[in-house]
Each structure stands twice: as C-alpha cells, then as structure tokens.
Amino acid sequence: MITDIALILLVALILNSLFIKLNLPGILGMIATGIILGPSFLNLIHPEVIELLKEFKTAALIVILIRAGLGINKETLKKVGAPAIKMSFIPGIIEGTTILFVSHFLLDFSIVEAGILGFIVAAVSPAVVVPAMLALKEHGYGKKKEIPTLVLAGASLDDVFAITIFGVFLGLASGNSTSISHLIFSVPVGIVLGALIGIVIGFGLIWYFKKFHIRDTKKVIIFMIVSIVFYELTEMQEVKNVLPIAGLLGIMGIGFIILEKYGVLANRLALKFAKVWVLAEILLFVYIGSAVQINTVQASVIGVGLLILAIGLIARSIGVWISLIGSKLNLKEKLFCMIAYIPKATVQAAIGAVPLALIYDGSITTINEQTGQIILAIAVLSIVVTAPLGAIGIKLSSSKLLDK
Numbered sequence: 575m576i577t578d579i580a581l582i583l584l585v586a587l588i589l590n591s592l593f594i595k596l597n598l599p600g601i602l603g604m605i606a607t608g609i610i611l612g613p614s615f616l617n618l619i620h621p622e623v624i625e626l627l628k629e630f631k632t633a634a635l636i637v638i639l640i641r642a643g644l645g646i647n648k649e650t651l652k653k654v655g656a657p658a659i660k661m662s663f664i665p666g667i668i669e670g671t672t673i674l675f676v677s678h679f680l681l682d683f684s685i686v687e688a689g690i691l692g693f694i695v696a697a698v699s700p701a702v703v704v705p706a707m708l709a710l711k712e713h714g715y716g717k718k719k720e721i722p723t724l725v726l727a728g729a730s731l732d733d734v735f736a737i738t739i740f741g742v743f744l745g746l747a748s749g750n751s752t753s754i755s756h757l758i759f760s761v762p763v764g765i766v767l768g769a770l771i772g773i774v775i776g777f778g779l780i781w782y783f784k785k786f787h788i789r790d791t792k793k794v795i796i797f798m799i800v801s802i803v804f805y806e807l808t809e810m811q812e813v814k815n816v817l818p819i820a821g822l823l824g825i826m827g828i829g830f831i832i833l834e835k836y837g838v839l840a841n842r843l844a845l846k847f848a849k850v851w852v853l854a855e856i857l858l859f860v861y862i863g864s865a866v867q868i869n870t871v872q873a874s875v876i877g878v879g880l881l882i883l884a885i886g887l888i889a890r891s892i893g894v895w896i897s898l899i900g901s902k903l904n905l906k907e908k909l910f911c912m913i914a915y916i917p918k919a920t921v922q923a924a925i926g927a928v929p930l931a932l933i934y935d936g937s938i939t940t941i942n943e944q945t946g947q948i949i950l951a952i953a954v955l956s957i958v959v960t961a962p963l964g965a966i967g968i969k970l971s972s973s974k975l976l977d978k
Contacts (some may be wrong), residue, residue: 578618581628582607585607586856590891599966604855605866606858611860612866619864625860633798634855637798637847641851644829645832658723658728662730663735664893666890668893670689673696674691680882690740691949695918696823698729698733698915698916701919703915703968707914715978724911725914729914734820768823769824771827771856775828776832777832791846793846800975805824808821818938835908862923875955875957890912894911907976918964919961923957929946
C-alpha cells in the first residue's frame with residue numbers, strides 16, 4: 575500500500591510539472607495519473623488504496639472549502655450575495671432539466687431515468703472550480719468585482735441542489751415518493767441550517783483557540799477533525815432523509831466567521847491550509863482520475879453522450895447568464911463565469927455508478943441494467959470531457975477576460 579502511494583505521488587508530481595510546462599493546468603496531470611495507474615489502463619493501484627483515496631478525497635474537499643471560507647469577508651459577501659445565490663441553483667436546474675428532456679427523446683429514457691441522468695451530470699465540480707478561483711484571487715484577477723469569490727460561492731452550493739434533486743428521482747425509481755413541497759422547503763432550509771451550524775461551530779473554535787494557547791499546526795488538526803465530523807454527520811442517510819443540510823457551505827461558514835472575528839488567526843491558518851493543500855490536491859485529483867473507468871464508456875453511447883453534454887452545457891451557460899442579469903459584470907466577465915461553470919468531476923465520480931449499483935442489489939427494479947450502464951457511461955464521459963475543458967478554459971481565459 576505504501577509503495578502504491580509513493581508511486582502515485584511520484585507520477586503525479588512528474589505529470590503535474592509536465593502539464594505546467596505545456597502551459598496547461600497541473601491538475602490535469604494529476605487526473606491523468608489516476609487514469610493511467612488506475613483500473614482504466616495499467617491497474618497498478620490496489621483497490622484498498624483507491625478506497626483510501628476515496629476517503630482522502632472528502633478531506634481534500636474540506637481543505638478547499640476551509641481555504642475558501644478563510645478568504646471571504648463580510649464586504650466581499652455583500653458584493654457577490656445575490657448573484658452567487660442565483661448562480662447556486664439556476665444554471666444547475668436549467669441544465670439538469672434540459673438533459674432530462676433531451677435524454678428522454680434521444681435515449682428513449684423514462685422521465686425518472688432521464689431525471690437521474692440529468693441531475694448527475696448537472697452538478698459543477700467544486701474540486702476543480704474552487705482551487706482555480708482561489709489561485710485567481712491570490713493573483714488579483716477579478717478582484718474589483720470579486721468574480722472568483724462569486725464563482726466559488728455559487729459552485730460550492732450548486733451540488734446541494736443537484737444531489738438533492740437526483741435523490742428525489744432516485745427515490746421515485748425505488749418506489750419512494752417525495753412531494754414537491756417537501757423539496758421546495760427542505761433545500762433552502764438545509765442551506766440556511768448548514769450555514770448557521772457552521773457559524774456556531776466557528777464561534778466555538780474561536781472561543782477554544784483564545785482560551786487555550788496551542789500551536790497553529792494543532793489548531794489546523796482540530797479544525798480539520800471538527801469539519802470532517804460535521805460533514806460526515808450531514809452526509810448520514812438518516813439526516814438526509816429528514817433534511818439535507820448543506821455541510822460544505824457550513825464548513826465555509828466556519829472559516830468565514832473565524833476571519834470576521836479573529837482575522838489574525840484566520841490569516842495564519844490560511845497559510846497552513848495552503849501547505850496542506852499541496853498533498854491534498856494530489857490525492858483528490860488522482861482519485862478522480864482513478865474513478866474514471868474508460869472501459870465503461872460504450873462506443874455506441876459516445877456520440878449521443880457528447881451531444882447531450884453539449885446541449886446541457888449550452889443550457890448551463892444560459893443559466894449563468896440569467897443569474898448575472900442585473901449584476902455589475904460586463905460581457906467579458908459574464909463569459910468568464912460561463913467558462914468557469916463548465917467542469918464536472920467530483921459529484922459524477924461519486925454518484926455516477928449509484929443507480930447501477932442499486933439495480934444490481936435489487937433496490938431498483940424499474941430501471942434495467944443497460945440504462946444503468948448508459949447513465950454511468952455518460953457520467954464518466956462528462957468528467958473526461960468537461961474537467962480538462964473547464965480547467966484549460968479557466969486558465970486561458972482569466973487573463974483575457976478579467977481585470978487584474
């Protein structure tokens with residue numbers, strides 16, 4: 575196992591450097607590492623290591639969102655508030671609904687099957703988008719209108735809506751009905767509750783860190799433990815069945831309140847978490863690459879899958895444009911936001927195979943195996959196509975479309 579991890583780190587660092595020299599995003603080298611060493615090609619990573627990477631993936635996402643929270647102050651939040659809220663649900667709902675209707679006609683899926691596919695694909699990837707926006711913030715791009723913050727705030731909430739609606743369609747496929755009124759009520763309440771709990775935890779950490787003088791490294795460890803426990807509690811099925819709490823938003827809320835009430839510490843912690851991210855980034859993107867199993871993509875699905883993805887991305891871009899109506903962003907800045915909302919990876923890697931797994935274990939009998947295979951294939955295709963497309967698009971367009 576240790577040898578596998580050493581091999582992963584070595585290859586990831588080499589490919590990361592190679593991609594950077596080619597003026598491409600380094601994360602593509604890490605994703606490529608997972609694809610090459612994983613089940614798709616050489617199959618050199620032991621299954622137990624892939625399971626371990628899956629757990630590290632959650633920790634890495636938490637590191638990203640802590641860093642994001644520690645970089646958003648009240649003034650910034652006021653600037654991006656309304657557009658960020660609209661960006662969190664309008665693009666995803668428009669894309670998911672569009673894919674629902676398109677796949678219903680092109681693939682002859684039932685509405686429920688098409689809804690499952692639509693809202694698997696509709697989720698944007700915070701793993702790709704948030705670190706890219708943090709890098710742009712550090713280099714001063716889009717600072718005047720806080721565009722990177724707008725995008726990362728919207729992207730971190732986008733998944734909440736997509737996964738919740740996906741869960742509704744999955745429930746319908748399993749024979750469990752969920753009322754529209756429950757959906758309309760639970761999502762916004764879950765978002766507010768997640769933010770409030772995060773703020774309360776943030777105040778608790780501030781009190782603890784002021785009362786007990788410990789090294790910043792130990793504070794980082796405590797911060798991580800508290801965040802992981804909070805996130806895992808919000809991900810428990812028993813909690814989700816009652817109310818889907820926005821755990822990722824809550825983690826950002828912890829960082830936000832520490833920055834507001836204890837700014838000196840927040841800045842020191844941000845530097846520490848930036849160092850933690852060096853390793854976390856590798857493990858996260860290698861896992862995403864290893865989860866992309868190219869052999870699951872049927873040749874017959876590629877053409878129609880690419881067409882569905884293209885139509886979905888057009889719909890998502892229209893959703894972004896609608897979300898930014900009335901904002902102070904100019905045409906170039908709106909175009910950048912559209913590009914920044916392209917990448918898909920994290921959610922698709924996590925839930926793309928869920929319908930097929932439920933079909934195999936008998937939990938879903940209304941969907942056949944072939945449909946489950948097609949859903950998985952298009953989920954994989956969405957990662958392979960949009961993660962590099964979005965990452966490259968963000969890198970190349972930021973200097974041309976954003977003020978520095």
